[in-house]
Amino acid sequence: MKTLVLVEHDNTEMKDATLAVVTAASQLGEVHALVAGTGCASVGEQAAKVAGVSTVHVADDAALANQLAENVAPLVASLMESHDAFLAPATTTGKNIAPRVAALLDVMQISDILSVESEDTFTRPIYAGNAIATVKSSDAKKVITVRGTAFDKAATEGGSASIEGVTGAGESGLSSFVSEEIAKSERPELTSAKIIVSGGRALGSSEKFEEVITPLADKLGAGIGASRAAVDAGYVPNDYQVGQTGKIVAPEVYIAIGISGAIQHLAGMKDSKTIVAINKDEDAPIFQIADIGLVADLFNAVPELTSKV
C-alpha cells in the first residue's frame, strides 16, 4: 500500500505532529509525504530526512501559503490517484483539510485513529474517549486522521527520501487568508511538552492564573494548559484548552490545578503518565484518575509547591 502523509508545517519548519503520522502510515505501507506551502523547500528537506519516508512531494505555490483547505484538498485528491491512503495529523490543520479530501474522493474518513489493526481496520475513540471503537473501512482508498499521542514519533534523522515537485490546482477563489494571531512563546508546545501545568476555573481570573500557574510552569519548564471553563471565562486563550474538542495531550507529568475533572477534560489528558491533582474539593472527579492528589487550597499550595521544586 502506498500512503500519503500531510506534513504539518509553517513554510519554514516541519511540526512534530507529522512524526506520529509517519509512524502510523509506515504500519500501512510505503510512506510518501506531501509538503503543501510556499517557499517551503526547507520543510521538504526536513521531511526527506524523517526515517521511513521514501518520497516527498513538494507543492510550492502562493495559493498554498496558508494551507487553506479549499486549495490543498484538490491537490491531495489528485495525488490520491496514485496513493491508497491519505493520513493527516488530528490537528486543526489536518481536521480542516482531511474531510474535504475524503468527500472529494467519496470516502468516509476514519478520524483520530489510535492504532492500525490491519490495512483496513483501525481503532478510534468515541464519546470523548469513554469508548474505543474498532472500525473496518470498505472504501478502496482510505482517508485517516491520526491522534498524535497514540503513536511513537518517527526519527527526524536517518531517512533519505527523494524530493519531487508537484503542482497544485491554484486558487479556488472560494476563500482567502486575512490574518493570524499566533501566540509566540518560549514554552514547550502543549502537544510535545514533557510536563504540563494546567489550570481551571478555580483560579478565578486571568491575573490569578498568571500569578499562580505561570511561576510553577516556569520552574518546571512546563507547557501551560487549561480546562474549557478557564478558557471560556477568558483567563487564557483558546489554544490552551485541553480536552475532547481541544488539544489531546499525554505528557510525562500533568498537574491539574483547580480543575474538577469533567469527562470532556479527562478525554484530553488521561493518557498522561503521571497525573497530579490539586483541588480543595476532595470529591472532585479528577481525584478518581489522579496518581497523586492533594486536597488543598490552590492559592496556598501552588506557591508553596513552586518554592519547593
Add this chain to the structure above:
Amino acid sequence: MKILVPVKRVIDYNVKPRVKSDGSGVDLANVKMSMNPFDEISVEEAIRLKEAGKAEEIVAVSVGPQKAQETLRTALAMGADRAILVQTDEEVEPLGVAKILAKIVEEEAPKLVITGKQAIDDDSNQTGQMLAALLGWGQGTFANTVSVDGDSVEVKREIDGGLQTVKLSLPAVVTTDLRLNEPRYASLPNIMKAKKKPLDEKTPADYGVDIAPRLTTTNVSEPPVRQAGEKVEDVDALVAKLKAVGAI
C-alpha cells in the same frame, strides 16, 4: 439570506456513556439525549445573525430517528423558523449526512450553512467540511467569530497556535467552536410557540442519495481504566512523591 442549521440528537454531555457488555456499542437506552452542544451554538449564531438583520430565515435540519423531532423543536424554540427531519433509524455516517444536506441545500438555496464542528457522540469532526467539498463552497471551520458582510463572511477560527481569520465568498459553510457564543435557553412561551412552527418529515430515499455505511464497527470496548492513586497530606509529601516517580 437564508441560513441552514444542521443539528444532531446526541447523548447529553453530562451523561457518562456506558459501553455495552457485548461490545456492540454504547448503551443509549433510557439515557438523556440532547442537542449536540456545538449545534446549539450554531442555532444561536444563526439567530443572532437574524436579529442583526443579516438573515431572514433559519431552517433547522436533522438526520436521525423520529425522536430527533425533539431536537428540532428545541431549535425552533430557540428561534429557528422551520425544520426538516430526515427520518431514519439507521446510523448515517458524516459522508451520508453531508450528501443528504447537499441535496437539501439544492432545494433550499441557503447562503450560509452553520453547523457544529463535531458531534460529541462519534467525535468525527467531518460533516461541515464534507458538505463544503460536495457543494464546492468555502469552509470556515472551528469558528470563534463570524461576521457577515454583503456577499462574504469573515470567520475567525480557533487553531492550534491561536486564531486565524479567513474570508469566504457566500454561499459558504461555517462550523462552530465553543467560544463563538453562549446559546440562549428557550423560554416557556417560545417552547409552546415552537410546537406550531412547521416541521417537514422526509426520508433519505426522498433525496435519492446513497447513504450505505462505509465503515463497520466490529467492536466497542471500554478504554483502559485508570486507577486512582493516593492522596498526600501536604505539599512536602507531594514534592517527595514527584521526586519518587522521577517527575522532577
